[in-house]
Amino acid sequence: MKSAAVAPPISTHAGAAYANRTDLARLLIKCRDRPGLVAAVGGFLATVGANIVTLDQVSTAVDGGEYFQRTEFHLPGIAASVEDLRAQFAAEVAGRFNMDFQLRVSSSPKRVAIMASRTDHCLLDLLWRNRRGELDMNVVMVISNHPDLSDDVRPFGVPFFHVPATRDNRPEAEARLLELLTGNVDLVVLARYMQIITPEFLESVQCPLINIHHSFLPAFIGAGPYRKAKERGVKLIGATAHYVTADLDEGPIIEQDVVRVDHRHSTADLVRLGADVERSVLSRAVRWHLEDRVARQGRTTIVF
DSSP states (O other), X not given: OOOOOOOOOSSOOTTTTOSOGGGEEEEEEXXXXXXXXXXXXXXXXXXXXXXXXXXXXXXXXXXXXXXXXXXXXXXXXXXHHHHHHHHHHXXXXXXXXXXXXXEEXXXXXXXXXXXXXXXXXXXXXXXXXXXXXXXXXEXXXXXXXXXXXXXXXXXXXXXXXXXXXXXXXHHHHHHHHHHHHTTTOSEEEESSOXXXXXXXXXXXXXXXXXXXXXXXXXXXXXXXXXXXXXXXXXXEEEEEEEEOOSSTTOSOEEEEEEEEOOTTOXXXXXXXXXXXXXXXXXXXXXXXXXXXXXXXXXXXXXXX
């Protein structure tokens, strides 16, 4: 029997209830659905001495769908043996069921780069949450195409790189970005980075990118979105966090949220309320990615 996927936690920290996080690991799998998948994964983990702590699963159809599973398990010494365990799982289970899988130790935070322009609210929120322990990541650098935010980043002890970027010098700028990022990060977060990302860059960077967009996609694109929203008399404003693809602002959506507004709100009010939504949506999307809760399925996502 398959259990329904539950709504992902918003404020809890994966593994926080367990004293020894060094012995926790996460297994995320994707394959064609068929009988025996749960038994095969559970049997393998039992054979190696692991204890399943959480297990969420979903199939996209009753018969012949795609199957997704996220399992968190406890195994003493997993940090030292994860490479061997990964190879063993590939040989004994993944190969037999033609699975795509990820197996990661929970105590090894992902290396993250944050990119921003002049707007600071998403960038500083991520750094603050990381410092408080709400986001389990190692922020290895902040990159901006403007120098304005360097003084704001300095108290967090994170290296700040100014890489000027415009449409006129985009190839040179992206070459410098790739020098900084390639092989050094597991995730790039675009925290209001106001430059186009080219398909060539995406092919070369070798890690996922998460972006925050200031609306339900693709409404009010371009400059002055909140002014345009005010002029249209909108009743809801929102934000969308999504993976970046070669199709501008059309990557798989991870999280969305809205706040209600009315005629009494000025454009400045909409900017302020929008910034609040952007911060919360982006931080949730980043947290779920860090905790290996997001599985991509074509143009959409499964979020455990």
